[in-house]
Amino acid sequence: MKNLLFSLLFTAVATTSYSQNNTYQLSSHILDVSSGTAAIGVPVVLEKYDETTKIWSYVDEKITDKNGRIIDFLNYKETKKGIYKLRFLVADYFKSKKTDSFYPFIEVVFQIKDANHYHVPITLSSYGYATYRGN
Incomplete structure (x- = not known):
């Protein structure tokens, strides 16, 4: 019984902590895979x-938080379908780490086709990156 309660509590906390914001349609996340942070x-x-x-055309600009996340791009009230681009300005990030980098910035182009939530993260290192549609 104790394990079941712990499991239910853990699931509730994890879901609450990492669920997407229902007010915004787009979020992003950057994980530096060279440091695992x-x-x-x-x-x-x-x-x-x-x-x-x-x-x-410019829509908005944000800065990643202490978890490397941005959760509040594109308010659902104003969102329109279309082709969007996120430009991750990583040059100063790598300079602050005293790390040489091949990429001064990274652009990810994607298409919003419906009213669903879109999560566009990148995994990053100084000489490589990857992206995917998250949830």
Whole structure:
């Protein structure tokens, strides 16, 4: 019985701690895989692509928190479908770590097709990165 209660409590805490914010449609996360830690204090710029004019326009800019996360891009009340780009400005992050880096910034382009939540994280090192659609 004690194990069942612990399991239920752990599940509730984990779900509450890491569930996505229902007010915002887009979140991101940076994990520095070279150190196994969150990339704290990285500016991330969000832009939207206008398919008619073929021009990117600024939407918002945030900075990763103590967990390497940004949870509040694109308020659901204002969200529109379309092609978006996150630009992760990692040069100063690596300079602060006194680490040489191949990438001054990383751009990830993706498409929002519906009203679902989108999580666009990157795993990062000074000479490589990967991205995927998270949850």
